[in-house]
Amino acid sequence: LGSMGSISVSYGEDGPVFCGLSSDGSHLVACSGADASVVYGAPLRIPFLGLTAGDGFACGLLLDTSQPYCWGSNSYVKIGVPQPMVEGVEYSMLSAGDNHLCALRMPDKGIPHGDTSVIDCWGYNMTATHVVAGAVSTISAGSVFNCALFSRNRTVFCWGDETVSGVIGLAPRNVKFQSIGAGGYHVCGVLENAQVFCWGRSLEMQQVSPTGAIGEGDVSIVPMDAMVSVVGGRFHACGIRSLDHQVACWGFQLQNSTSAPKGLRLYAIVAGDYFTCGVPAETSMKPRCWGNSGPLALPMAVSPGICVSAACSPGYYEYVNHGELGGSKACKPGNSRLCLPCSAACPDNSYESSPCNVTADRVCQFDCSRCVSDECWSYCTSRKQTNNHKSMDFQMHIFVAEIAFAIILIFTVTAIACLYVRHKLRDCRCSKSKLRMTKSTTYSFRKDNMKIQPDVEDLKIRRAQEFSYEELEQATDGFSEDSQVGKGSFSCVFRGILRDGTVVAVKRAIKVSDAKKSSKEFHTELDLLSRLNHAHLLDLLGYCEDGSERLLVYEFMAHGSLYQHLHGKDSNLKKQLNWTRRVTIAVQAARGIEYLHGYACPPVIHRDIKSSNILIDEDHNARVADFGLSIMGPVDSGTPLSELPAGTLGYLDPEYYRLHYLTTKSDVYSFGVVLLEILSGRKAIDMQLEEGNIVEWAAPLIKAGDISGILDPALSPPSDPEALKKIAAVACKCVRMRGKDRPSMDKVTTSLERALALLMGSPCIEQPILPTEVVLGSSRMHKKVSQRSSNQSCSENELVDGDDQRIEYRAPSWITFPSVTSSQRRKSSASEADLDGRTTTDGRNVGSSIGDGLRSLEEEIGPASPQENLYLQHNF
Numbered sequence: 001l002g003s004m005g006s007i008s009v010s011y012g013e014d015g016p017v018f019c020g021l022s023s024d025g026s027h028l029v030a031c032s033g034a035d036a037s038v039v040y041g042a043p044l045r046i047p048f049l050g051l052t053a054g055d056g057f058a059c060g061l062l063l064d065t066s067q068p069y070c071w072g073s074n075s076y077v078k079i080g081v082p083q084p085m086v087e088g089v090e091y092s093m094l095s096a097g098d099n100h101l102c103a104l105r106m107p108d109k110g111i112p113h114g115d116t117s118v119i120d121c122w123g124y125n126m127t128a129t130h131v132v133a134g135a136v137s138t139i140s141a142g143s144v145f146n147c148a149l150f151s152r153n154r155t156v157f158c159w160g161d162e163t164v165s166g167v168i169g170l171a172p173r174n175v176k177f178q179s180i181g182a183g184g185y186h187v188c189g190v191l192e193n194a195q196v197f198c199w200g201r202s203l204e205m206q207q208v209s210p211t212g213a214i215g216e217g218d219v220s221i222v223p224m225d226a227m228v229s230v231v232g233g234r235f236h237a238c239g240i241r242s243l244d245h246q247v248a249c250w251g252f253q254l255q256n257s258t259s260a261p262k263g264l265r266l267y268a269i270v271a272g273d274y275f276t277c278g279v280p281a282e283t284s285m286k287p288r289c290w291g292n293s294g295p296l297a298l299p300m301a302v303s304p305g306i307c308v309s310a311a312c313s314p315g316y317y318e319y320v321n322h323g324e325l326g327g328s329k330a331c332k333p334g335n336s337r338l339c340l341p342c343s344a345a346c347p348d349n350s351y352e353s354s355p356c357n358v359t360a361d362r363v364c365q366f367d368c369s370r371c372v373s374d375e376c377w378s379y380c381t382s383r384k385q386t387n388n389h390k391s392m393d394f395q396m397h398i399f400v401a402e403i404a405f406a407i408i409l410i411f412t413v414t415a416i417a418c419l420y421v422r423h424k425l426r427d428c429r430c431s432k433s434k435l436r437m438t439k440s441t442t443y444s445f446r447k448d449n450m451k452i453q454p455d456v457e458d459l460k461i462r463r464a465q466e467f468s469y470e471e472l473e474q475a476t477d478g479f480s481e482d483s484q485v486g487k488g489s490f491s492c493v494f495r496g497i498l499r500d501g502t503v504v505a506v507k508r509a510i511k512v513s514d515a516k517k518s519s520k521e522f523h524t525e526l527d528l529l530s531r532l533n534h535a536h537l538l539d540l541l542g543y544c545e546d547g548s549e550r551l552l553v554y555e556f557m558a559h560g561s562l563y564q565h566l567h568g569k570d571s572n573l574k575k576q577l578n579w580t581r582r583v584t585i586a587v588q589a590a591r592g593i594e595y596l597h598g599y600a601c602p603p604v605i606h607r608d609i610k611s612s613n614i615l616i617d618e619d620h621n622a623r624v625a626d627f628g629l630s631i632m633g634p635v636d637s638g639t640p641l642s643e644l645p646a647g648t649l650g651y652l653d654p655e656y657y658r659l660h661y662l663t664t665k666s667d668v669y670s671f672g673v674v675l676l677e678i679l680s681g682r683k684a685i686d687m688q689l690e691e692g693n694i695v696e697w698a699a700p701l702i703k704a705g706d707i708s709g710i711l712d713p714a715l716s717p718p719s720d721p722e723a724l725k726k727i728a729a730v731a732c733k734c735v736r737m738r739g740k741d742r743p744s745m746d747k748v749t750t751s752l753e754r755a756l757a758l759l760m761g762s763p764c765i766e767q768p769i770l771p772t773e774v775v776l777g778s779s780r781m782h783k784k785v786s787q788r789s790s791n792q793s794c795s796e797n798e799l800v801d802g803d804d805q806r807i808e809y810r811a812p813s814w815i816t817f818p819s820v821t822s823s824q825r826r827k828s829s830a831s832e833a834d835l836d837g838r839t840t841t842d843g844r845n846v847g848s849s850i851g852d853g854l855r856s857l858e859e860e861i862g863p864a865s866p867q868e869n870l871y872l873q874h875n876f
């Protein structure tokens, strides 16, 4: 909504997304918010002059070609460069409504005759070229209409769907505006005297909004303050006051909205439907947002306005970036500039200490002899204190010298006392640690194989909070059936609410007789968690070990597992997972696994990658869970592990179960199976189908180029299936028989990122998009640090370094409880894969389909030994 600016807010059912041009003068865009198609579709390496956004999409005016470029997902607005009405035409301004985009042609291009302006529009009921008599300086789009401001007589002209908007007929004819900002069903403008005037029918639109969600207020009842600019949301408007550059909002708000910040000076604002953001006049330039849902503070530094080639007009000053990196140029090319409006006057009781000039806004200072406002009082009081401090400086020096001696004395005494107490405490800890050391000798796996030093281990485990059994029992309503959200092979998962109101998932291990082993695994995994930290791994919040009870407390994943979405009873869930969401989930899960393989130290092999271990949080982001079977150790060492293979039927790497070679490529195989599930919507093993095993069914079809033969019939295929073809090819490579022929996880991630970019119509498919870099901090950025550290041995020091790195990631990840043998897990997973109630017949089916797989494996890696045959027969 509104006019083009350096910032934009898209909106829609997937939530608001803020996009902004970088403050460093690079003109590059970064987006943050809940709608993956807008966040991940943003072309990160293409410079834009300005941005605008609508329902589920954002558009920018390309700096180099002056063409519009859109991303996100909206059925009516073409993603990429909309077809120009005239070949090669260039534009100076864009504005986006709910389902359309309009662009103002550059004055010297494509103008048929004389003093006219040409505006091209695309989208729902809007695709047309409008030739307007008179030069237009600004265009601003509402939900289903547009307005243009003429540069000479400063009047407004609107067009679009009058029946729905009711705005066009109400537009004032001879009123002169400095600027305008269209909203959902209204337009506000700053008049020549800096007062605001709004028109439209947002008041009547109360009915079309969710019942009871609207607060009090009429958008036409405007504040009396003078404003420098104004923007419109769905039923509200906000403006920047001339006097102090603070924001004022009016009109309807959703009831659970956060209100506009007070006391904050802003350079620029932009509104989505119920969400508004502004760029604060601070050196950090990090946007602040308010309204309904969406992030309230954003980590990116953005530009406060768009660049123009003309000199700043009177009443404006040229903005110079004094950001955190120093005074860089705010605009490209060098002869363009960013003009911001001067403050109109100084607030009451203040006087102008320097006027607005070409490079700076006016500076105001309070007159402390005539204070009436609180702001003035607090300023003068603090200044008075400063002056008093100065006069007291000399006395202070003497005083300080006097007490310095006393402090040194106290410090010395305290230090001696502390050293004495520490000495006593160390004795005490020593005895405890001895006890623990004795205990830990029983955990030979951890002690001998993991090479973890006990005191480091203690330090790490302390990061997860310890809960009492009673607290978790209370949180989950006594582990009631109603609270249960899932069941795994060896644990039940409950939804719980902690005393402080945090919603959590509590994983309770089914009690096992082999308590020692279970405790071993519990500690191994707690230890593992402390090493892992990534945006796409599940966070552990705490644990409880009480007798034979083992409980783990995790962040609650509001949308359950990928398995539930793809294969659950609710077919709507499956449909909701459109291609963009599916591929986004694949990219995010791949990143989580890539982190385990390439960045965790020592590297971690998950061993149980499957769709039920990919959880989906409330923002629809994927989080890899369940490291219960994880093995830490040398990657791709090629050393066969002595343990029997473990994992889940249908996902298990044939080379691993056949030869017991466990490498990171085993996870790659399992992830390949997940990719096939995502593409086809089929389960990894589905005995109701002729080819029970998804790999044996899908791989030949993909190899034969029949991609449509495997795509999930629940979704209509995308207009351009190229991206899905690429993903199918990646999946095929992942499920190759030999591990060494499979790609590594970082290659898989890169290919998937490119496919996602392609799916969203990004022009830069050669450069993978890295949304995590924008939103959460990047695993790629960490690669450098990790690579540096991987050159050294994985020492204790590195673990400490790793702690610093965690700042950029979310907190850790996952655990499972008891030790799980392969046969146990396969039995249980077979039940998960809907094998319940089918015994011998299904068993034979599984055997035969796996047998085919084995035949091809044997062709590749030779026949199985008698012991291996026995093992395979027993387990499959």
Ligand SMILES: Nc1ncnc2c1ncn2[C@@H]1O[C@H](COP(=O)(O)OP(=O)(O)OP(=O)(O)O)[C@@H](O)[C@H]1O
Binding pocket: 485, 486, 487, 488, 489, 490, 491, 492, 493, 505, 507, 538, 554, 555, 556, 557, 558, 560, 561, 563, 564, 608, 612, 613, 615, 625, 626, 828, 829
């Ligand atoms: N943090 C969580 N938030 C919400 N739901 C969860 C969470 N963790 C697990 N679940 C739900 O509980 C189910 C069971 O999880 P669990 O990890 O115990 O078993 P699993 O991984 O599905 O199977 P297995 O134990 O056989 O590997 C999951 O499939 C998921 O639907």
